[in-house]
Amino acid sequence: MRRLKTGFIGCGRIASAHAHRLASLAEVELAAFSDVRIERAKALSAKYGGRAYADWREMLDREQLDVVFICLPPFAHEDEVIVAAEKGVHIYIEKPIALDMKLAEEMVRAVEKSGVKSQVGYQLRFAAGVEKAKELIEEGVVGEIGLAVGAYWCRFIRRDWWLDKSKSGGQLVEQATHLYDILRWLCGDVERVYAEMGKLFYRDLREMTIEDVSGVVLRFKSGAIGLISSTIGAVPGFWWLKWTIVGRGATLECEEPNSLRVYYSSRKPLRVEEYKEIGRDPMLLAELDLINAIIEDKPTRVPISEGAKTLQLTLAAVKAAEIGRPVALT
DSSP states (O other): OOOEEEEEEOOSHHHHHHHHHHTTOTTEEEEEEEOSSHHHHHHHHHHHOSEEESOHHHHHHHSOOSEEEEOOOGGGOSSHHHHHHHTTOEEEEOSSOOSSHHHHHHHHHHHHHHTOOEEESOGGGGSHHHHHHHHHHHHTSSOSEEEEEEEEEEBOOOSSGGGOHHHHOOHHHHTTHHHHHHHHHHHOOEEEEEEEEEOOSOTTOTTOOSOSEEEEEEEETTSOEEEEEEESBSOTTOEEEEEEEEESSOEEEESSTTEEEEEETTSSSOEEEEEEOTTOOHHHHHHHHHHHHHHHTOOOSSOHHHHHHHHHHHHHHHHHHHHTSOEEOO
16 A cells, blocks of 8 residues: 655644654655744654655655645745645645635635645544534434534633734634534534624733634524634633534534533433543544545545635634624625
8 A cells, every 4th residue: 555645834733743643544654844943844854754844845846745734823824735736735734724715715726626635624523522413413313403502611821923813813713713613514604693702811911912702693594593602711721612502303412522412302201312432533533534535535524615614704703893793604
């Protein structure tokens, strides 16, 4: 079996997490690493093999890669997706794929024109609870969905580019985007959005321009209503990503991504079932999904077009908060 020669653009923390998992896969050869801080590329190269580059363009020119993992902060995206696609290199890109829709749409066009496979790092679509919810919805068990409620709460602060809204997009766009992607995948696309957000918990950080609390109302195209709250000012040591979907036939409750509780409201007496998978690694499953898509020539679960749709939703929420009125999505 030919191993897929894999390279990295960006060699920070998230790249290390991917490289650790990919190194265990027989289908993958870690061939090259690039980072503007060459010492980071050299560190991964020393650990996993392959060559180190300071310039990703040079890496793509010199290496005959099959796959590239793009692990850059949001503000650093330029034309790396477009160049990789033109060279016929398959793409895994971390979320959010950009900070504006013009670049995101250029990425989508390049990938679709070239025919390469793409996967966006919304790995929670591969979590056991989320996957089971999708199955129950598609089987018709949940029935018509009327309400979806979610919360992304943590106590989190980073004193780097993340605090700068022009570089990260803010908590909603860069972090809570996982929750928006889950609910959009399960409940369908959104028609319009309204939002409120503010900086309440970290007023003393003058350099911080992102929000630390937000509340968003969604109207899905199906007619369902969504409510999502996010904050980085919650309980230290806890990371809450919770959601509930209320359907005519069943209510789905997820308190952590690898578990799901199902309340069958249309059955008497009321029946409650619980699903849980301990040890499931959604990030590894997302990587494997791309690898298998390349080998077997089939679609991925989160192609770059899906990453663009979730970006559009989160950017619309931010705009709605800025202008103080609902924003329609096209």
